[in-house]
Amino acid sequence: MNLANNILRVDIAIIGGGIAGLWMLSRLRKRGYSALLIESEALGTGQTISSQGIIHGGVKYSLQGRVTExxxxxxxxxxxxxxxxxxxxxxxxxxxxxxxxxxxxxxxxxxxxxxxxxxxxxxxxxxxxxxxxxxxxxxxxxxxxxxxxxxxxxxxxxxxVASVLGAFAERHREAIVLCEGPAVPSGDGAITLRYPKQPMLAIRPSCTIFAAGGGNSAVPWAPLxxxxxxxxxxxxxxxxxxxxxxxxxxxxxxxxxxxxxxxxxxxxxxxxxxxxxxxxxxxxxxxxxxxxxxxxxxxxxxxxxxxxxxxxxxxxxxxxRQDNGSRPVGPSVIRDGRTLVVWPTKLALAPLLAEQVEQMLRMLDLRPKPADLRILEDWPRPAVATYPWDKEDVQWS
Ligand SMILES: Cc1cc2nc3c(=O)[nH]c(=O)nc-3n(C[C@H](O)[C@H](O)[C@H](O)COP(=O)(O)OP(=O)(O)OC[C@H]3O[C@@H](n4cnc5c(N)ncnc54)[C@H](O)[C@@H]3O)c2cc1C
The missing domain is CATH 3.30.9 (D-Amino Acid Oxidase; Chain A, domain 2)
Incomplete structure (x- = not known):
């Protein structure tokens, strides 16, 4: 990895810090990849912080009396x-x-x-x-x-779930950054990292993974x-x-x-x-x-x-997206070259998604390279999202 003229080269940029992005970050860093996770709001904003936190084992999906896929x-x-x-x-x-x-x-x-x-x-x-x-x-x-x-x-x-998100955030603090506005790669694949009072930084990943939940709609070839x-x-x-x-x-x-x-x-x-x-x-x-x-x-x-x-x-x-609009059977990984778009489908499936992504990176022959993230030492970090019931605008009757 090189640090020159405010360019940071990493193996993998992950866009979105819900359970999918965080679990992948942890798994891929463990395998030696230099990975950076970019979040535009708070970790888990949207689905993860709203989930009921159930680690399903399949019974819910067997209520028609047979063990489904x-x-x-x-x-x-x-x-x-x-x-x-x-x-x-x-x-x-x-x-x-x-x-x-x-x-x-x-x-x-x-x-x-x-x-x-x-x-x-x-x-x-x-x-x-x-x-x-x-x-x-x-x-x-x-x-x-x-x-x-x-x-x-x-x-x-x-x-x-807030505690789960917090555990990832603490363990991988140096590899998680907050950006102003949605992170979007430009035509040449670089992602410009912006935040008020911070010098702009170009992230140049060898591979980009969109794990942005509803934010994956920014990728037109991966229907949501x-x-x-x-x-x-x-x-x-x-x-x-x-x-x-x-x-x-x-x-x-x-x-x-x-x-x-x-x-x-x-x-x-x-x-x-x-x-x-x-x-x-x-x-x-x-x-x-x-x-x-x-x-x-x-x-x-x-x-x-x-x-x-x-x-x-x-x-x-x-x-x-599924033809009949039903829930996908498992996690989804869609690829175009070295850009991946992923959805875990369930919180519980985040480890399986990380496994599938790891296999795909091996198939792409992406070799892990070490990272030096010191250029990001003073960069702001995202907080963990607020539970729906603790939000100020919740209206009780
Ligand atoms: C009400 C509800 C209850 C649920 N209950 C359960 C349950 O009990 N058990 C279970 O297994 N599953 C459950 N699920 C499903 C589960 O919550 C989701 O499958 C899972 O949380 C999706 O995680 P994610 O990381 O893909 O997306 P998200 O949690 O939506 O995270 C996406 C992140 O990306 C960020 N982002 C978006 N766009 C950008 C961008 N351009 N740049 C940077 N950052 C960006 C967002 O701010 C957010 O932090 C539930 C879902 C809902 C809605």
């Missing part, structure tokens, strides 16, 4: 993340675990074959049925005589699809303790997915996704709050929801 691809992810969460994996994520398991909750037997399928050999090491109704392993909200359904414990941890969600937040007196799980409905998407988080003031809140959020894109804020109240009252009728407050926001999932 998606389920197979994602099945190794909990083990990979767990190694990191215990400090033994490729990145030290100790301190980022929210809970060890989430649950699958069936209020009645919505589909008679489901219980049999979940008990099958295919699912045996992923799912454990909790036999004693109301036992203390049950989520607090379900420790009720009135709850007549079944509870399955899934081998799927949930992470605190954006699938919106209308997510709901619930807080206040009456919230019946922490809850992490999918309520199974009649479709192959969970009817309601609930995770629990702490806001900046240390108050518990529930974060609602699943079918409610998918169908909610057709509802305005007030209608979506009414729909969420209805859903919670139906699923957990013994809880007094009178003193809870609700808020909603919309966010788009960014993925490689």
């Amino acid at each position: 998606s389920a197979k691809l994602i099945s190794e992810m909990p083990a990979i993340w767990r190694r990191c969460l215990s400090g033994e994996g490729e990145i030290d994520l100790r301190g980022s675990l929210l809970v060890e398991h989430q649950y699958l909750l069936a209020t009645r037997s919505p589909r008679s074959w489901l219980a049999g399928f979940l008990a099958s050999t295919l699912m045996r090491d992923k799912v454990e049925k909790l036999a004693v109704a109301g036992a203390k392993e049950y989520p607090p909200a379900l420790r009720q005589a009135a709850f007549r359904g079944s509870v399955y414990r899934l081998d799927e941890p949930i992470v605190d 699809q954006q699938r919106p969600l209308h997510m709901v937040l619930v807080r206040g007196l009456g919230l019946p303790g922490p809850m992490y799980g999918h309520f199974v409905g009649t479709r192959d998407v969970p009817r309601l997915t609930i995770t629990t988080h702490c806001d900046a003031n240390g108050h518990l809140l529930w974060y609602l996704g699943g079918e409610l959020a998918e169908t909610g894109v057709k509802r305005d804020r007030q209608e979506q709050i009414r729909a969420a109240r209805r859903e919670l009252t139906t699923l957990l009728p013994w809880v007094d929801w009178a003193h809870t407050q609700f808020a909603t926001f919309t966010v788009k999932r960014a993925e490689a």
Whole structure:
């Protein structure tokens, strides 16, 4: 790598610092590549900071009663993340675990074959049925005589995504920079790094990787699809303790997915996704709050929801475009020469995406070269994005 006339030559420039960009940065630096990640806002802005943090193992993608391609691809992810969460994996994520398991909750037997399928050999090491109704392993909200359904414990941890982003940022601080406005390569492949009061710097990478989520739309040859969600937040007196799980409905998407988080003031809140959020894109804020109240009252009728407050926001999932507009089966890597455009498709799949990118770089015969990033010593670094519930403009009703 050369430093001359404010030019920085690196093996790889990564555009975008969500989970995809950060995991790749970590993996590729470990392999000896000189890599630089360029972020125009805060790390994880957009999807990663809005995610529910579930490290899926595939059960959600098997709700039609067979193990799908998606389920197979994602099945190794909990083990990979767990190694990191215990400090033994490729990145030290100790301190980022929210809970060890989430649950699958069936209020009645919505589909008679489901219980049999979940008990099958295919699912045996992923799912454990909790036999004693109301036992203390049950989520607090379900420790009720009135709850007549079944509870399955899934081998799927949930992470605190801000803490995950922070762990990468701390470990790779010298290789992560903030730029003013979206980073876009010029015709000759150079990326001009700009920031107020900093001398301009031309980054000349041998390979550029767009990992910018919705920002990948800047690359016309890599078609993108954006699938919106209308997510709901619930807080206040009456919230019946922490809850992490999918309520199974009649479709192959969970009817309601609930995770629990702490806001900046240390108050518990529930974060609602699943079918409610998918169908909610057709509802305005007030209608979506009414729909969420209805859903919670139906699923957990013994809880007094009178003193809870609700808020909603919309966010788009960014993925490689599919002919039928459905979710891609796994991560996507699209290449033109030495420019790659990537989407992990799920937070949980970031390690698999890093693996696929590493293989592609080997195929391109890109040989790792050492880096000296001292020219960036005084360059500003991006912060970690703010959780949706801690944003100043969140409107509680
Ligand atoms: C509401 C919601 C809940 C979800 N829950 C889960 C879940 O529980 N489990 C799971 O596995 N997956 C989940 N997902 C999916 C998961 O969040 C995404 O697949 C993943 O976070 C995408 O990460 P990313 O790094 O590709 O993109 P992003 O997180 O969107 O990051 C892109 C980054 O690029 C930056 N950027 C954009 N353009 C530029 C540019 N030109 N120059 C520089 N920087 C740029 C942005 O500021 C941002 O920081 C969820 C998604 C949503 C929306």
